Amino acid sequence: MTTTYVPAPAASSTGRMLAAQTRMELRLLFRNGEQVGLTLIIPLLLEFFFNLPLLYSLNGRRIDFVVPSILALAVMSAAFTGLAIGTGFERKYAVLKRLGATALPRSVLLWAKTLAVLGLEVIQTLLICLFAVVLGWHPHGDPVTVVLLMALGTIAFGGLGLLVAGTLRAEVTLAAANLLWLVLLFCGGIAIPLDKYPHGVHQVLQFLPSAAMSDGLHRVLQHGAQLPVAPLITLVLWAAVALPAATRWFRWE
Amino acid sequence: MDAAAVQVDNLVKSYGAHPAVRGLSLRVERGELLALLGPNGAGKTTTIEICEGFRRADSGQVRVLGLDPIADARALRPRVGVMLQEGVGAYTGARTSELLRLFASYAANPLDTDELLARVGLQDSARQQVRRLSGGQKQRLSLALALVGRPELVFLDEPTAGMDPHARRATWDLIRELRRDGVSVVLTTHHLDEAEQLADRVTVVDSGQVVAAGTPAELTSSGAEGQIRFRAAAGLRLDSLQVALPVGAQASEPQRGQYLVVGEINPQLLATLTAWCAAQGVLAEQLSVERRSLEDVFLELTGRQLRT
Ligand SMILES: Nc1ncnc2c1ncn2[C@@H]1O[C@H](COP(=O)(O)OP(=O)(O)O)[C@@H](O)[C@H]1O
Ligand SMILES: [Mg+2]
Numbered sequence A: 001m002t003t004t005y006v007p008a009p010a011a012s013s014t015g016r017m018l019a020a021q022t023r024m025e026l027r028l029l030f031r032n033g034e035q036v037g038l039t040l041i042i043p044l045l046l047e048f049f050f051n052l053p054l055l056y057s058l059n060g061r062r063i064d065f066v067v068p069s070i071l072a073l074a075v076m077s078a079a080f081t082g083l084a085i086g087t088g089f090e091r092k093y094a095v096l097k098r099l100g101a102t103a104l105p106r107s108v109l110l111w112a113k114t115l116a117v118l119g120l121e122v123i124q125t126l127l128i129c130l131f132a133v134v135l136g137w138h139p140h141g142d143p144v145t146v147v148l149l150m151a152l153g154t155i156a157f158g159g160l161g162l163l164v165a166g167t168l169r170a171e172v173t174l175a176a177a178n179l180l181w182l183v184l185l186f187c188g189g190i191a192i193p194l195d196k197y198p199h200g201v202h203q204v205l206q207f208l209p210s211a212a213m214s215d216g217l218h219r220v221l222q223h224g225a226q227l228p229v230a231p232l233i234t235l236v237l238w239a240a241v242a243l244p245a246a247t248r249w250f251r252w253e
Numbered sequence B: 001m002d003a004a005a006v007q008v009d010n011l012v013k014s015y016g017a018h019p020a021v022r023g024l025s026l027r028v029e030r031g032e033l034l035a036l037l038g039p040n041g042a043g044k045t046t047t048i049e050i051c052e053g054f055r056r057a058d059s060g061q062v063r064v065l066g067l068d069p070i071a072d073a074r075a076l077r078p079r080v081g082v083m084l085q086e087g088v089g090a091y092t093g094a095r096t097s098e099l100l101r102l103f104a105s106y107a108a109n110p111l112d113t114d115e116l117l118a119r120v121g122l123q124d125s126a127r128q129q130v131r132r133l134s135g136g137q138k139q140r141l142s143l144a145l146a147l148v149g150r151p152e153l154v155f156l157d158e159p160t161a162g163m164d165p166h167a168r169r170a171t172w173d174l175i176r177e178l179r180r181d182g183v184s185v186v187l188t189t190h191h192l193d194e195a196e197q198l199a200d201r202v203t204v205v206d207s208g209q210v211v212a213a214g215t216p217a218e219l220t221s222s223g224a225e226g227q228i229r230f231r232a233a234a235g236l237r238l239d240s241l242q243v244a245l246p247v248g249a250q251a252s253e254p255q256r257g258q259y260l261v262v263g264e265i266n267p268q269l270l271a272t273l274t275a276w277c278a279a280q281g282v283l284a285e286q287l288s289v290e291r292r293s294l295e296d297v298f299l300e301l302t303g304r305q306l307r308t
Helices: A014-031 A033-050 A062-092 A095-100 A106-134 A143-167 A170-187 A199-205 A209-221 A229-249 B044-051 B073-079 B096-105 B113-119 B135-147 B165-180 B192-198 B216-221 B239-244 B267-280 B294-302
Strands: B006-015 B018-028 B033-037 B059-064 B080-083 B153-157 B184-189 B201-206 B209-214 B226-231 B250-255 B258-263 B285-290
Touching: A014 A033, A014 A062, A014 A106, A014 B096, A033 A062, A033 A106, A062 A095, A062 A106, A062 A143, A062 A170, A062 A209, A095 A106, A106 A143, A143 A170, A143 A209, A143 A229, A170 A209, A209 A229, B006 B044, B018 B033, B018 B044, B018 B201, B018 B209, B033 B044, B033 B165, B033 B192, B044 B059, B044 B153, B044 B184, B073 B080, B080 B135, B096 B113, B096 B135, B113 B135, B135 B153, B135 B165, B165 B184, B165 B192, B184 B192, B192 B216, B192 B294, B201 B216, B201 B294, B209 B216, B209 B294, B216 B294, B226 B267, B239 B250, B239 B267, B258 B267
Parallel strands: B033 B184, B033 B201, B080 B153, B153 B184
Antiparallel strands: B006 B018, B006 B059, B201 B209, B226 B258, B226 B285, B250 B258
């Protein structure tokens, strides 16, 4: 049978597009060695190393401190660094431009990216928690609050990631996203507890999104706090600034 | 009545101080294939990308299927297929078939993706990552991506660039099938043979302006003289030939044994000439008919070669 090209144009349903697009985004994430290293392997390695008493000593069970930090790191890696680098190069290689000429609405593309990041985070969280149990982890606190903190962190970091990817050149994005990842890891309350810093510095650093998420997760998972209000408000504020800014300044080409 | 497939009036677009398109107009009827022909830098891509809604015109009117490419983008996207000039422009980490299936999922009535992959000769590369395809293979994938949603209008920016002659010919066949099935096509090219072979109408652009427009036949024949050359024994008496030829045609023997007939070249003229040869018992050797090509037309209009 020969193909017929007789026109029959019509967009498919939003649900079908969203499912197909999300599947593609996830598949590409897992196929990309750097993304897998950044979002899955490095957090697990750091979980192991931070659990060794190398850099500093801690009161209480070390792993109970380490797990909330690593969860915060995982969200930051997936929603900020990974998303920024991936999207930056898609912009550079005209992927976003090409998709802009299809029936796929931009909102569906953004939702697919969001769902892919969330899917990745679910896998990250499972792996990190399983490994933690092996290392003797005793979680406290309400899992719903944990999910809320991580979801807010995802929105805030995702907005920042898209802001960077949508305004800077892909090469600059790559450098900036990696550099910020390192800075936030060590100065943003993830690898090193902020109370190890001088008081004045601590007061400033705690408003970083990584610090807010990490602090909130520590309060809940390590100390069994109910609702960590200050970290939640900080994350909401970051999200409220980053998302509109990304929408406003994101350039598709 | 349906609106035209594409209607562009007095389109102007500059990049900074540099004018890329300077008052260009064109019209593509439904089901018609228009070739936008011009050298590199003529403004073809700029024009087409404005029609695709990627760029905003400085001034002038652009309607695509009767709609505004930017304001009505949502309605137009599913109806228009696009092949960008700068390659596939899609996830380079995806496999060829994955990417085609993804684009198919955007459409309610897509073409069969396996069949389409085979049609563009990529069935053996289905599981290959897009980044590992050759330039010509990427072009063919890009064409398949433009077609899979069964659009009624396609924009093909240099569709055969980077293809080997075999793939090029196969792509021409496919483009002819599109036209046969009623798809409106706008393609850009700097290959004259491509325009001559495929187009219902050709718009020749240079420096952002239309320098000629018409069917390939009109463009190559309007006021166009062609010539017929042949070799035969020297010193034939040409008076009887001259009498037989239509008014305006001229026969001569510029060099001994080399003959030249200049005039409006058509089948009758050739028949008249060969009948005269037969009557004289003359065997015309190395007979060649040289019509004016689009290449000559372009050279005449712009004083420049198309291929740079
Ligand atoms: N994004 C751009 N920025 C600046 N100048 C451009 C840009 N795109 C094209 N041009 C210039 O505009 C002119 C027309 O380019 P283009 O439309 O790409 O022509 P064609 O497709 O016919 O080769 C060229 O002189 C080119 O250098
Ligand atoms: Mg071009």
